[in-house]
Amino acid sequence: MQKEHNLSKNQKIIFDLIDKSGGPMKAYSILFNVQKKGIKAPLQVYRALDKLVEIGKIHKIESRNAFIACQNSSCQVSKATAFSICESCENVSEISNSKLSKYLSNFSDSSGMKYSKYNLEFFGLCKKCKSK
Amino acid sequence: MQKEHNLSKNQKIIFDLIDKSGGPMKAYSILFNVQKKGIKAPLQVYRALDKLVEIGKIHKIESRNAFIACQNSSCQVSKATAFSICESCENVSEISNSKLSKYLSNFSDSSGMKYSKYNLEFFGLCKKCKSK
DNA sequence: TAACAGTATGTAATAATATAACATTTATAA
DNA sequence: TTATAAATGTTATATTATTACATACTGTTA
Ligand SMILES: [Zn+2]
Ligand SMILES: [Zn+2]
Ligand SMILES: [Zn+2]
Ligand SMILES: [Zn+2]
Numbered sequence: 001m002q003k004e005h006n007l008s009k010n011q012k013i014i015f016d017l018i019d020k021s022g023g024p025m026k027a028y029s030i031l032f033n034v035q036k037k038g039i040k041a042p043l044q045v046y047r048a049l050d051k052l053v054e055i056g057k058i059h060k061i062e063s064r065n066a067f068i069a070c071q072n073s074s075c076q077v078s079k080a081t082a083f084s085i086c087e088s089c090e091n092v093s094e095i096s097n098s099k100l101s102k103y104l105s106n107f108s109d110s111s112g113m114k115y116s117k118y119n120l121e122f123f124g125l126c127k128k129c130k131s132k
Numbered sequence: 133m134q135k136e137h138n139l140s141k142n143q144k145i146i147f148d149l150i151d152k153s154g155g156p157m158k159a160y161s162i163l164f165n166v167q168k169k170g171i172k173a174p175l176q177v178y179r180a181l182d183k184l185v186e187i188g189k190i191h192k193i194e195s196r197n198a199f200i201a202c203q204n205s206s207c208q209v210s211k212a213t214a215f216s217i218c219e220s221c222e223n224v225s226e227i228s229n230s231k232l233s234k235y236l237s238n239f240s241d242s243s244g245m246k247y248s249k250y251n252l253e254f255f256g257l258c259k260k261c262k263s264k
Numbered sequence: 265t266a267a268c269a270g271t272a273t274g275t276a277a278t279a280a281t282a283t284a285a286c287a288t289t290t291a292t293a294a
Numbered sequence: 295t296t297a298t299a300a301a302t303g304t305t306a307t308a309t310t311a312t313t314a315c316a317t318a319c320t321g322t323t324a
Binding site: 008009010011040041043044047048051 | 300301302303304305310
């Protein structure tokens, strides 16, 4: 069961924008798009992004410095994430594959590290771009 | 067999620095450290880093915006990388686990994406930091 | 050797991403 | 209510990365 977080005003504005965009968005592009709603400074954007990441409503695509709405309703926190990224059209989607997530969540090695989180990014060509 | 790349002067200076450091280094910290060797501008550093990443001598730790020398002699290119990152002391090491790399290199799903590359970052606490 | 192509370098300016510091306001709950 | 945590507003600044343009080096081929 996913905990309901009541988003604050700025958090809601920014989440809705990212969610509606359907893809990854960069912080300053978000800023540009919400200036008409009164959010004027980078820090206002970054604070909302930080919180949204923390509660798992969005994830950061590290290799792109971009943020995408969680496409997996069961993601409560951003602690086990996998994405596929098309290097041609930059389309990104969240992978939800229970075998993969089980495999990675249970991964351990001889280093003595206790893993509590992972982020995996796959790169390649999407169906459309392959056939061009 | 790993192809021998003859590193250029700047590439060699920067690779040696990162390699000797034993851990991840950030671009501007690299810049600071090589100024006495005549490398004065960010672009000189970024160009060398780009090339070193391309040929697999170093990898970028995306979540940290940092670069680490390849610890896996068989990495010819940065196309299948996995790291463990301690969130307390920021120690990073490259994971070379053939089962893991085989599993991820062979991963495919129903999306129609053809994956040619991945990067995986595990986060947690290292042995030392766990016992504090 | 000369001409060429590809790679690397040097330099200045600037773009893009992210955080520090401080004051104030709003929401939550004991 | 009163305390506390969370969120906001604002300015300035730090950090990371690229554009643009000129020059030099390296290896290959005519
Ligand atoms: Zn998710
Ligand atoms: Zn594509
Ligand atoms: Zn490697
Ligand atoms: Zn540690």
